[in-house]
Amino acid sequence: SSQLSSLPLQILLYVNGIYYIFYFLATLAMIIYKSQVFSYPDDYLAPDLAVLFLMAILEVPRLYLGFKGNLTEAEAPLGLSLGLTVGSVVLCVYLLLWQTYVLRADVLLNAVLLSAYGLESGLKVTAIAAFIS
Amino acid sequence: PADIHDSSQARVRSAPAPVTDVAKLCVCDLLVAQCDTNCCCDPDCSADDFSLFTTCSVPVVTGDSQLCSQKAAVYSLDVEANPPERIFKLIDRVNPSIFCIHATNYKEALYLKSPEIPTPENFDQLLDKFGGATFSAEPDSWNLDTDTPNPPDANETSRYEYGVPVQTEDAFLRLPSPVVSSWCSDANPAGFLVNQATKCIRSVSVEKCDSIQALSMLFYINSSILAVPKSSQMVNITVQSIAVQSLNGMRTLLNSSDVLRLPMVLDELCINAVLGVSYHITHTDTGEIIEAAAAFVLGAISKEALSVEQSFEISFTQENAQPVPLSGNPGYVVGLPVRAGFRPQGYPSPAAFLSNKHSQLTILQSTSTQDCLAAQGARAPVLFGYNMISGCKLRITAAMKCQPLAQTLLDVLKGQNFPEYVASFGNSQAQDVLDWVPITQLHISEQMICNTLQSSCQIPVSLGIEVKWTKYGSLVNPQARIVNVTATVTTTTLKQLPSGRERIIPITSSVVFTDISSPAEPGYKAWPTINIKLPFDFFYPFV
Numbered sequence: 227s228s229q230l231s232s233l234p235l236q237i238l239l240y241v242n243g244i245y246y247i248f249y250f251l252a253t254l255a256m257i258i259y260k261s262q263v264f265s266y267p268d269d270y271l272a273p274d275l276a277v278l279f280l281m282a283i284l285e286v287p288r289l290y291l292g293f294k295g296n297l298t299e300a301e302a303p304l305g306l307s308l309g310l311t312v313g314s315v316v317l318c319v320y321l322l323l324w325q326t327y328v329l330r331a332d333v334l335l336n337a338v339l340l341s342a343y344g345l346e347s348g349l350k351v352t353a354i355a356a357f358i359s
Numbered sequence: 360p361a362d363i364h365d366s367s368q369a370r371v372r373s374a375p376a377p378v379t380d381v382a383k384l385c386v387c388d389l390l391v392a393q394c395d396t397n398c399c400c401d402p403d404c405s406a407d408d409f410s411l412f413t414t415c416s417v418p419v420v421t422g423d424s425q426l427c428s429q430k431a432a433v434y435s436l437d438v439e440a441n442p443p444e445r446i447f448k449l450i451d452r453v454n455p456s457i458f459c460i461h462a463t464n465y466k467e468a469l470y471l472k473s474p475e476i477p478t479p480e481n482f483d484q485l486l487d488k489f490g491g492a493t494f495s496a497e498p499d500s501w502n503l504d505t506d507t508p509n510p511p512d513a514n515e516t517s518r519y520e521y522g523v524p525v526q527t528e529d530a531f532l533r534l535p536s537p538v539v540s541s542w543c544s545d546a547n548p549a550g551f552l553v554n555q556a557t558k559c560i561r562s563v564s565v566e567k568c569d570s571i572q573a574l575s576m577l578f579y580i581n582s583s584i585l586a587v588p589k590s591s592q593m594v595n596i597t598v599q600s601i602a603v604q605s606l607n608g609m610r611t612l613l614n615s616s617d618v619l620r621l622p623m624v625l626d627e628l629c630i631n632a633v634l635g636v637s638y639h640i641t642h643t644d645t646g647e648i649i650e651a652a653a654a655f656v657l658g659a660i661s662k663e664a665l666s667v668e669q670s671f672e673i674s675f676t677q678e679n680a681q682p683v684p685l686s687g688n689p690g691y692v693v694g695l696p697v698r699a700g701f702r703p704q705g706y707p708s709p710a711a712f713l714s715n716k717h718s719q720l721t722i723l724q725s726t727s728t729q730d731c732l733a734a735q736g737a738r739a740p741v742l743f744g745y746n747m748i749s750g751c752k753l754r755i756t757a758a759m760k761c762q763p764l765a766q767t768l769l770d771v772l773k774g775q776n777f778p779e780y781v782a783s784f785g786n787s788q789a790q791d792v793l794d795w796v797p798i799t800q801l802h803i804s805e806q807m808i809c810n811t812l813q814s815s816c817q818i819p820v821s822l823g824i825e826v827k828w829t830k831y832g833s834l835v836n837p838q839a840r841i842v843n844v845t846a847t848v849t850t851t852t853l854k855q856l857p858s859g860r861e862r863i864i865p866i867t868s869s870v871v872f873t874d875i876s877s878p879a880e881p882g883y884k885a886w887p888t889i890n891i892k893l894p895f896d897f898f899y900p901f902v
Contacts, residue, residue, distance in 0.1 A: 324464055326463065326464055327462075327468065328460070328463065330457050330459050331457045334457075
């Protein structure tokens with residue numbers, strides 16, 4: 227019996243997990259840097275921090291469901307992970323475009339994350355199609 | 360008319376818009392419609408003006424340098440060309456840093472906010488927000504509850520504290536004092552435990568002198584003092600004494616001080632006008648006023664006088680305490696007199712030292728005549744920390760006898776009541792015998808050669824008082840403590856002068872304060888030790 231689990235998706239999910247930890251710490255550090263160097267009032271700082279932490283909270287189940295779905299070749303968790311990916315993409319776009327201060331490093335980090343999400347979504351759709359059929 | 364109001368509103372509300380175009384900004388353009396020298400961005404300068412410049416004082420005008428890409432206006436002078444001409448370039452500057460601002464969604468990030476122009480409508484709201492000592496970001500939510508009384512006031516109902524104005528029935532106990540100029544201002548409140556003495560000038564006219572309130576005794580004693588702030592307990596101000604000053608300045612104390620003497624016009628003079636008031640307030644040690652007395656000096660004002668000088672004084676004493684002024688608490692304060700006293704007879708039985716306001720350590724005060732024998736006993740108190748030197752000149756004639764001269768000079772140098780003990784701390788009590796330091800007296804003869812006859816008379820020529828003090832107490836708040844006082848009298852032989860000749864010798868007295876505090880030694884806390892002991896029955900059953 228051939229293996230339906232997608233190896234590229236598994237590798238990408240694993241790398242995504244590691245990259246996300248780096249991304250979260252880097253973005254948090256940059257927000258702290260921005261609040262010290264620039265004028266960053268509290269009612270602009272709060273939404274940015276909220277979005278970052280919400281994205282971190284979403285990432286954990288998203289990656290877990292992705293792993294589980296891919297390894298058990300079940301389409302339901304993978305579908306749920308895809309849904310959560312949409313939410314993460316929205317938050318990532320917010321941090322890329324609508325943050326109070328968008329530094330060049332922010333642009334780089336978010337662009338990489340966005341491309342990872344895009345690639346993941348494509349691979350997930352392919353995997354779901356493989357599992358269903 | 361409504362349209363004028365609207366147009367004025369429109370005029371008021373618009374502030375000049377900030378200039379953000381880099382090509383149009385010029386920092387060195389200070390003169391209007393004139394060319395500023397060496398200002399390459401000045402639009403008022405023509406090509407002829409540019410040819411006369413030497414450098415560009417403002418070479419680059421850019422926006423915030425933290426942006427990733429921004430426009431920059433670069434001005435430079437091409438000195439090679441003939442005539443020199445200005446080069447203006449508008450370039451895009453790229454910031455290579457990875458932390459440059461790529462975009463910002465916050466309008467005030469890079470520009471100062473235009474302030475809101477006050478109009479009649481928003482004035483109250485702006486005043487609430489910016490009128491206080493600090494700007495509150497959220498003025499509505501952090502307002503104090505106006506129903507409950509202010510918390511800081513709750514503490515001061517029970518007692519007076521240092522500096523708090525002494526309250527009376529209607530307002531405060533007034534101590535008129537000069538404000539800005541020398542004219543009396545009646546709005547100066549007397550502070551609790553703040554001893555003050557003020558002098559000020561009041562304008563008077565003899566015809567209306569009985570209607571001028573500030574000249575009558577009633578003005579100063581009619582309102583009673585509150586014993587504690589905001590209470591209903593009153594303390595009446597009693598008249599302690601009345602002294603009447605005549606026109607030539609002589610004062611007589613009146614026997615009966617019960618009768619209230621009000622100013623009245625008599626023979627072109629205004630008599631019973633208040634020239635001075637001295638308040639004495641007695642208080643308990645819990646900050647409650649129990650007694651108040653006022654001593655008046657009344658005088659007469661002549662018709663020609665347009666103003667009169669009044670002097671006011673207030674002093675606070677604690678009940679059942681002798682008012683001995685302290686020179687520091689506990690260490691000496693620089694500038695306050697060194698306290699001294701005498702050991703009473705009957706030592707070594709522990710008895711208190713005699714120290715009052717008159718037993719001070721004093722040195723000779725130099726007078727304008729500089730003649731020792733005509734010194735008239737002018738002495739200056741020794742103030743802690745102030746090294747002083749003073750002196751006088753002694754004119755010796757042949758007729759002077761040595762022995763009485765020596766005694767007179769010793770009196771001149773030391774004064775009538777040279778004390779025996781000096782207080783170690785500024786607040787040393789007379790009963791604490793150990794807090795007083797004896798004054799060591801030394802006699803030094805100037806001629807150390809022993810071949811001169813000892814029987815020849817020696818006269819003192821200088822007195823040097825050396826006060827050694829040390830820093831005592833904690834390192835952050837050291838207190839000055841006097842450790843040792845030495846009074847050295849230097850004598851010299853008086854050579855017999857041929858008759859008719861006279862000699863002038865200088866007599867000096869000095870006070871020197873020396874700090875002998877040893878430098879602070881660092882102390883380390885003991886290293887923590889591991890305290891391991893075997894239990895006593897460890898070697899059971901062998902031991």
